[in-house]
Amino acid sequence: MSMPESRYVAVLLLMTLALPAAAAGGKIAGPNLGQVLPNTEAALPYPSIYPDGRGLPAGHGNAVDGRKVYDAQCTACHGSAGRGGSGGQLISHGPLTGPEPDPAVDNYWPFATTLFDFTRRAMPMTAPGTLSNDEVYAVTAYLLNLSGVIGENDDINAETLPKIRMPNRDGFVWIDVPKSPR
């Protein structure tokens, strides 16, 4: 019946090893298997792009070039000039209040950087991630021009894109988390 002494000691030892971890505020220690990587950001297919422009790549484009990209790659699902299709309308020119509010990129989106980021990682849906950075800047410029926030020939790049102030920039109220000071 009795447990061989050496095994009993081993069990005790295991218990003492495990106990401090459990006692330290419920923290659960792991075996530290993560491989340390140098210079991670450079290797990412889609680095995060923040509203202040961090993460934006080199390249540029304007609405005139962007219209060509859009007509070739986007109209099938978003209609001509972003006015609707199976992928949803991108440009509404409608209200955000009243009986039929009509949110879209132009009147609802708070940040222009989001448009670059989402288009680059997700569009066109049949071949995501295939547009060059110049094409993404250009098609972003086209949609921003349709939104009425930039001119047709404005050059959009890592410098200029984050400076664009979207009309609904202050239209959002954070609910379940306090707004952190910027």
Place this chain on the structure above:
Amino acid sequence: MTRRKKISTPTIPTGVAPGANPSGLNRRAFLQGGLALTAATTGGKLSAAEPPLPWLHTPGAPLTNYGQPSEQERKVIRWITPNRQVPGNGVSWTPLHELEGIITPSGLHFERHHNGVPQIPADQHRLLVHGLTQRALSFSIADLLRYPLRTRLAFIECGGNSNAGWNLEPLQTKAGYLHGMASCSEWTGVPLSTILDEAGVAPEARWLVLEGADAIAMNVSLPLHKATDDCLLALYQNGERLRPENGYPLRLLVPGWEGVLNVKWLRRIELSREPVMARNETSRYTELQPDGKARQFTFVMGVKSLITTPSPGAVLSRGLHELRGLAWSGHGRIKKVEISVNGGKTWTQAELQTPVLPQCFTRFRLPWQWRGQAAVLKSRATDEAGNVQPERTKLIAERGRAGYFHYNAIVAWALDSDGELSHVYA
């Protein structure tokens, strides 16, 4: 709704003791009913011969490597609402009205994908943790499987679940196809805090930017306090490794918070000072209010319940029924569920299946004598934080109808005197 043909009246004796409660709701009704049934049947004799039972005399099917539901249950399926032009973009709904207990079978867990289900070889998948950390780390799935695992039950609900409730007219379909962007599983995985500790979170970090390995590289931001509180890097669902459509080989479990944060095919966690303001936390998963302002970062899924049996499309016969349903809350445990059969004039507390767990489906049941009167069936859940599921009129008065997300109002099924059930606003 396609109204079904009326079913023929069953031959069960109707001499059932009426419930003490004038509405017919009585937790003891089944016991009384049972006694009445026994009394009525012992007097008779089994007259007709049993039909032949060939399976008593024929060897059955051979063993199988992986069991499937009975062929006769083939109607118990997810209902798919796809985008015709992009078939991997859409939703499939859990048939809540066909299920019992609290666990959703893995193959019936709802799906919301933006661009299809990636088929990822587990040995090629890596989880990258970087940004505001002391070191950038990469983990293989084999690495993660060696970490201390934790298991819990939790529902996952899409922020857009029940959105038909905002419609002007009640949509006529079954319970699961209105509210089945919610499912509940047992999840096993590595506490996210263990991995964050290993990377060494910088003191100025406040958010995690999460990214999936699907064909929109789905990205979204999660507050650090939630990540270190109770999130799991889930590897197993209901005892087996995740299904591809649930994020194989790795997904995040964010208990009680919007489904979109439970990133599937999780490949990257970036610690940051601020949210990244991704499309799925600005354009979507925000709720436009009547004043033109939008609610953003509404993470917690509100307290909700609905009767799943009977469900619209059912035709009831008179007599004893059990009203059954599900309740859940992102705020914690369900404290009580009340049922009304008169549109909310009076309420009776239902029995809760135990154990009642936080951020988990909770099954409720209540016997009901239906005597043929028109009725409006409702359930109303209250959670341990004191949140009470609101009436639809109240929710819409507060939020308008354009918010699309976070609809958690009381659900009403109307029973007409023919026993046909439909979805109503009442």
